[in-house]
Amino acid sequence: MLAQPFAVVEDRRNTQVLASLSVEASAAGLTAGQPLRDAQAMCPELLTRLANPQAEAQFLAVLRRWAGKFSPWVSEEAPASLVVDLTGCAHLFGGEEPLLHQVAEDCADLGLTVQTGVADTVGAAWALARYAGQPVAMSRTGDAIDQEAYATRARAAKRRHWTKGGAAPKPGVEAADLNRIAPPGKAHSVLAPLPVSALRIDPDTAENLVRLGLRRIGDLSGTPRAALARRFGRALVQRLDQALGMEPEPVSPAKPPLHFAVRLTLPEPIGLDTDIIAAVDRLLPELEARLKAKGRGARRVKFQLFRADSTMQTLEVGMARASASPDRIKPLLLMKLPDIDAGFGIDCVRIEAHVTEPLHDRQHRGHLDAAAQVNARLSANTALDDLIGRLGARIGLDAITRMHPADSHIPEKTSKRLAAAWSEPAAAPWPRAPTPRPLLIWRPEPVQGPDMPALPLSFRWRGRAHEVVTARGPERISPEWWLDEPDWRSGVRDYYQVTTGHGDRLWLYYAHGGALSSGWFCHGSFS
Structure with a gap:
């Protein structure tokens, strides 16, 4: 019974595309990056699952720990690659070829397929693992400089088809069974027949190189580096030098997580x-x-x-x-x-x-006294931390907060709320305001009164009439001009401390108007 074609789907630019495929899905003609609806039209029995980057990263970390049996220098390369430095380790498994056989057997036991490559450099091994034995991709956009015009194809019928822009001849049996192990010092000859996309460059650069007739890595070797850098950027030259061993690219092993x-x-x-x-x-x-x-x-x-x-x-x-x-x-x-x-x-x-x-x-x-004072302070902090921990065990640490002073003259922004478990007590003293601030501050509420800067003798607030008994003020506060606060679009405010006949001690202000109309508002209460 044949296995059902399977693919992992992810969202790219608001479109679901195939991110990775099984062997059966590839055999059905599907390719990575293909839209899902096109793939389902070609293969109606296709089974799909949404990509889970977090789970894939965790699984790759598990594979990294497994690969530690071959070498202690193992690094992860997202989304599904491992880089292993086999220097001084291959002989423990009988050589590089038996080591790769062991890797293939272990992956088969895990239900995984694997592509491997061994070379002197990371770039060369990366290229062999992905492109060894594969035909060179061709560009048929019509603007490649080595493609024959339609009028000249009849005259060039006797020419070899790959000199006219066609696909290169398929390798023979020996090349098809290409061993993905590059002999020491032979990285240049092994990489020469591979496509330029094997250099780990972006697809646009690879496509532009193919349009110019530079399809293989060997075609780039004889091209002046300065011209390549000017035309395609420093990244292309750097990747080429890294693959050929002219620029070092050490393997940085992933640090094992601390486990307690x-x-x-x-x-x-x-x-x-x-x-x-x-x-x-x-x-x-x-x-x-x-x-x-x-x-x-x-x-x-x-x-x-x-x-x-x-x-x-x-x-x-x-x-x-x-x-x-x-x-x-x-x-x-x-x-x-x-x-x-x-x-x-x-x-x-x-x-x-x-x-x-x-x-x-x-x-x-x-001095002894100073040390004793510091120790007492540290003990008090420890007691407070223990209290926060005990309360957090009941109601959660996120529910316990502390206030810190903030650098702002706006009344509602003079303090900031921080999680007590993840912050220290305020070291600097709280700044003193020019006039006392109310115990409760809320979002400004409209007050019905005469629209004039002078404090009215009576006003109406929250559906209740109030008579002014005593008042103190005004204190003028201007908005922060470098910020656009919706509540401060009414412009400059004149604040008054007002005591009403009902015993309420309110914090009123008159907004002089700006982007919004002027008027009276209540901002807080002193009792």
């Missing part, structure tokens, strides 16, 4: 709180040792409980300040004990610090 997790497998399932607390007490010191070995502190911790019925429960806590101390992590985990459902019993407990930050040791110098 500890696990305790139990001989018998547990379900009591005391047993879970005992497991936490055994795991946290080991987690602390692993974090301190890397100079890291936990910011978010996962508490995973594996039940006897093959199910799992995950609880997560966050900390206001990164720490590796069990005394600061344990209270947060214990707050999650009421949420634990042991079911038929828990046979494995796992704690993972999946979000970490560097920890910096602090050294205090100076």
Whole structure:
């Protein structure tokens, strides 16, 4: 039974196109970049799935770790390529050819197809893996300089077809079975018959080169570099030099992610709180040792409980300040004990610090009293951080905020709200305003009164009449001319502190008018 053609679809310029194809889909005549509706017209049984870049990146990271068995120098090249530096490693597998056979067998076991290439340079290996043994793509747009005009084709009938702009002759059996391993020092001869698109250049540059008759990499070797750089840019020359080994291109291995997790497998399932607390007490010191070995502190911790019925429960806590101390992590985990459902019993407990930050040791110098004062301040900060962590375990760290002063004379912009867990207390003192500011500030609400700058003796606000008893002001505040604030398009404001006969202490202002009409507004309340 033949496998069904399969393709991965992604959106490009508001059109769904084929991003990658299976072998069966390619055999059906489909190509990458083809619109989906055209592909379905050619192959009605085509099975498609939407592209998932996040999942593909995670899978490529898994393959990178697998490729570490061949060499410690492995880097990722999106979307689906790995670059491996085999220097000094191939002999461990019997040579380069047995190593490639091992790669092909492992990929076949994983259900993957693979194309490989081995050369002295990254560019040459990239070209061999993708273009070795394939015919050179031709341009039939009619403007290639080496294409014959229609009037001369009859006279040139005896010429070889590939000298008239046709496709080059197909390689023989030996070339079709081309080994994708370039001998040492033979990168130039191996790359010469490959198309110019094998140089990792953009498609427009490759198409322009083909139009000029420069179809193969060998055609570029004898072309002056200065002329190529002037016509097509420095990128073409750089890619050519990198492929031929004239410009270095080292392999930068991907740094393995830091992983901090500890696990305790139990001989018998547990379900009591005391047993879970005992497991936490055994795991946290080991987690602390692993974090301190890397100079890291936990910011978010996962508490995973594996039940006897093959199910799992995950609880997560966050900390206001990164720490590796069990005394600061344990209270947060214990707050999650009421949420634990042991079911038929828990046979494995796992704690993972999946979000970490560097920890910096602090050294205090100076007189004894000064050091004691600094230590007291640090202890107070630690207590506040622990309080934020405990509250965050209940309501979430994002719900706990703190205010910081902002550099603005606009009343509603004199402060900014920051997440308490991800910010420090304000170091500088709050700036003093020229006049007292109200306790509550809201968006300006219209006030019915005489449209004149003088403060009226009575006005109407929120459907209620008010009599002015006392007033203080005005304080003139101008808008920030470099910003376009919708609420400040009414121009300059004159603010008054007004006490009404009902006992309300309001913050009124008169807008002198600008892009919007003038009038009276209420901006806040002092009580």
